[in-house]
Amino acid sequence: MTRTPIVAGNWKMNKGTAQEATALINELKAALLESSGNGAEVVVCPPFTALAAAKQAIGASPIALGAQNVFWKASGAYTGQIAPQMLVDLGVSHVIIGHSEARGRFGVAEPDFTPDVLKQFGETDVTVNRKTRAALAAGLVPIVCIGETLTERQNGHTDVVVQTQVQGALEEIGSDDVTRIVFAYEPVWAIGTGEVCGADEADRVCGVVRAAVAALYEETAAQAVRVQYGGSMKPDNAPDLLTRPHIDGGLIGGASLKASDFAAIIRAAQS
Secondary structure: OOOOOEEEEEOOOOOOOHHHHHHHHHHHHHHHOOOOOOOOEEEEEOOHHHHHHHHHHHOOOOOEEEEOOOOOOOOOOOOOOOOHHHHHHOOOOEEEEOOOOOOOOOOOOOOOOOHHHHHOOOOOHHHHHHHHHHHHHOOOEEEEEEOOOHHHHHOOOHHHHHHHHHHHHOOOOOHHHHOOOEEEEOOHHHOOOOOOOOHHHHHHHHHHHHHHHHHHOOHHHHHHOEEEEOOOOOOOOHHHHHOOOOOOEEEEOHHHHOHHHHHHHHHHHHO
8 A cells, every 4th residue: 555655844942933933844845846756745833922924924835733742622621731732733744643752752861851751741641642533523633653762672672662552542433534634753762863763763663653553443544544654864864764654754853843854755655
């Protein structure tokens, strides 16, 4: 089955002003004009503060707009939260859910991130599932992140962690909706560290994701689900990663903040 690659740029807490977001998107549009390939879906995910400006800058270009998080309630006394319909109203079509940083699982040690502080980020498999269902109901495309820490990998728990997170994300989601979800396998130890999972192993674990979907639904659904790789993907390693059979694109962090690097990754996905 042919799956359309999807390359999404997660800006994290960067480029959050209207001026910064507009400048980066204009640079990206110019860089993509030089592309000779086609067939890859491109998404940019700025901070909430820059979504409106980003949408205006995107204009009629084929770039899609994504958000970095969402809440599962439509309204109410939930200070600091963003409802799905609020994102839709801004022109958002995709949303990242369950990123390791939202789960309080970081690849780079931060001296002020003690275990008690990390717990405050609060994302769990249960909240990931609630957000995924709410996003689907609003017509958004959820980009659901999964992945293991370095300790979990060293202990041989990678597959179990990934399978458990996939199963948790898909609780009570019907077969008609599962193929609308994009999974992003992001080994936590490779996020922001400069480390990258080898292409063979990254492809193998993306295959584990696909097998977990097949176990819950059927092989047809599993073959239709797109699985990105996220974790220090750059222009130099993207071609190797993106030619693997189970890897359907990338969730790009640091490299998405430089238009030329992000465009190079997109071209690798298009080729």
